[in-house]
Amino acid sequence: MNHIPEEFNTFLGPKAENAELLLSLLKKVLDTQTGWRKSAYPDDPGLYPAKETTISKLETELDKFLERSKKNYPYFHPRYMAQMLKDPSLPTVLGMLTFVLSNPNNHAYEGGPVTTEMEMEVTEMLLKMCGYKEGWGHLASGGSLANMEALWAARDFYKQGKVYFSEVSHYSWKRICTILRIDEFEEIPVDRNFRMDLNKLEEDLKKHRAMFVMANCGSTGAGSIDDLEAIISLKDKYGFHLHIDAAYGGFFRTLLIDEAGNNINNAEATPLTEYSFRQLRAIEHSDSVTIDPHKQGLISYGAGAVLYKDENLRSGISNTAPYTYHKTDKPNIGMFSLEGSRPGAMAAACYLTYKVLPLNSSGAGGIIGNSIAASRKLYELISGSSKYKNLCYPDIDINCFYKTGAGTDFEDINNATLNVYSQLSVEAENPDFILSKFILPASIGSRLLPEFTNKTNANFNALRAVLMKHWYTMNDFYYLRKLVEKLEEI
């Protein structure tokens, strides 16, 4: 049996290996919460007699509900690699349950003083992880809302100028421009590595006044990281607000920080490539960042975050109300967040998780780093196959590849890849593995893949594996070897 790092045990595990541990910790949470209720206003009588209650409707419906819960895909399992879904850490579950039971709302300080303080501490941890020496921010329900708030704050602060992002950016960006009625936006083409073509960006910057450039650190489709270092040089030359959508890739910055909180200055001391390492380091020179704890940050869904370097960006979006924010000497996060009510339980989940697994290379990074190693291994295994080809080298942990057995004919390759997808995806009855697709629109596919012949107007389909589960490195990459065996078999 391989040595299992301690931080790996902070998850329930694909075979519920840590079920006993979770049960005993859940009991501790319940005992504390029930004890607190019993001791609050001790002189008041109880409203119910303390007895063994049974509610038959609840029991029956719960049984049906639990049965139904198993009909989802097994997102916790290493064989599921389709989308950004993984096992939340145990501290997340415990932190969340504790405060779900008392239900604070982090909109105003008085709605959740403890969890508001926790949210402020989590924000400090995230700012530090991103290398921001000063700044502010808060949690959000997800990356889309975080992105929207950042562009809203920038629009109302700078007032004019054009918005830029690459053509493989998350779909939320175009929607946000529509919602905010920003007509002046430009989607910049990408190169073969799905990184923004900076010559194209600069051509446009020469002609137009830029307000906001959004760069990706982990694009949704292929996990690509734009050349942030070069974009920062453009920012120095042309002057614009640089926002980084690090919703997915931002937590890899934990790999750049040692246990004592100091910078790790050498890419070779991390699992990252030199390129990715340098771009992650460059995040500290941006003006704002979207970074989602609910993606690579080990937290369950419902936790995005947005960070800003400059306090002044609050001015355009600040809000007050006659019936709340009564504690004026304390942070009322709702005064400067797009969203109103937000669960204190989510802040608590992040807080407890990052206390157990600090945002450095031996805490959370000790887990997340395995995804990089796994992704590199899968790239190698696919490179060694005569039937499949990698679409690009993964900047982080999302691998895209396609079936080549069919020669260079565009339609044959597409059909061969789609045939594999139909057997290894949510479309199959009992798939051995569950992958997703990365679909390139015809306009992008024909530009980026000149080697294909007989190109039609059809989209190009690649298979996509999101390797965010840290278990892939275990047992000599067991699941990745099995995946490639299966792919070869088809």
Ligand SMILES: Cc1ncc(COP(=O)(O)O)c(C=O)c1O
């Ligand atoms: C790069 C990136 N930005 C933003 C988002 C949107 O995040 P959410 O789905 O949490 O709203 C995603 C989601 O996958 C993403 O990958």
